[in-house]
Amino acid sequence: MTSFNKKLSALAVGAAVFVSASVHAATDTTLTVEGKFVPAACSPVLGDSGKVDFGSMSTAMLNKATDSTGLVQLERKKINLTITCDAATSVAILAQDNRTSSKVAVGADAYIEDYAGLGANMMTTGAVFGLGTTTDGKSIGSYTITAIAAELLVDGNPAAIILKDLDQGTGGWTSTSGGLFYPDQTRYISVAEKATKVPKYFTEMTVPLYIAAAVQTKDKLGAGTEVTLDGNATISLVYL
Template identity: 25%
Template structure:
């Protein structure tokens, strides 16, 4: 009985050693695909939106103040038709006073308070893709693994989601292959409540974001 127990103990010890050896290494795999497709996005007016000077007396004391809507035109020209989507990165990350991926920051005041937010909306009804008769919008929050059912509703572009276009309504297959796209974007900015800001000196609105084409 003692001999059998010792043998079992030895086997268990050997199994542990074997497991320890197998866990001592791990394989790294690097993959990807280089595509001949190349797209160039361009915003009208150099991508500049200027609200001019805003008097602090025109701001709401306890609630945010919505500024007039502004429009931009985005064109995306590719060297061939292909599937792609759009997303936007906030270059002033951490300055938005609303925590959502569709809101981008307007910078900080002199006391370090968050000045406000803005969002950018795409409207499929104001989007022309190649010679497609109708364009619908679709969105993915899973990096392109799954897509929202395509429709004609406006979509706010997010920092962590992909936004694309298709000519098939009600589709969950993602964006269609598109070579040339033109879309009118609507920008909405909201200034933080005046009670949350230090406006004793002139304060610069300093929003900045990068629009990116993501190849699928």
């Protein structure tokens, strides 16, 4: 009997300790909710490794300006920009001139002729990119970069080009047949369904970029000087 009572007493004490611990346990706990939304990853790729090559040209071309444009006009070039995303998303494209101090001012007396193949001449210095300098520091010329809507493909289908100027306050998107890039990252270029102005979601886009360039004449660059074009710009994406 004694042995039995001792075992019962030990069990009773154990139960008492357990109950006491339950009484003093915390009465609340914390629930944490986490997660984040991330944009699809998009990769821009320029054809021809991003190089627009005007080739070797005779310095005789520099003897006089083309017609009455005030500058020597070079043949317009085209390079394709392809953007591929791992999920449907909308992006804007913008450009930054890395040779901006070398640009040649353009205007009514010196301009880039029919820069986008749409009949308009480029006479706005704020919209052109620099072509580098000669060995003695003289600015060679200027060029433009324009996205052409007529040849644009978004997920295999035609689409519209829209743009937004960031330095215009709360201005919205506008439609354009030629999306002219600004060299200071102040203009967004994007795509939309035709007849709309809402940035379109896509997984793949191919847009041709027209590069139109014009250079100064020999009397401004210096006779006997080897002239090497050295334009350089960064094309960037912004998720919308």
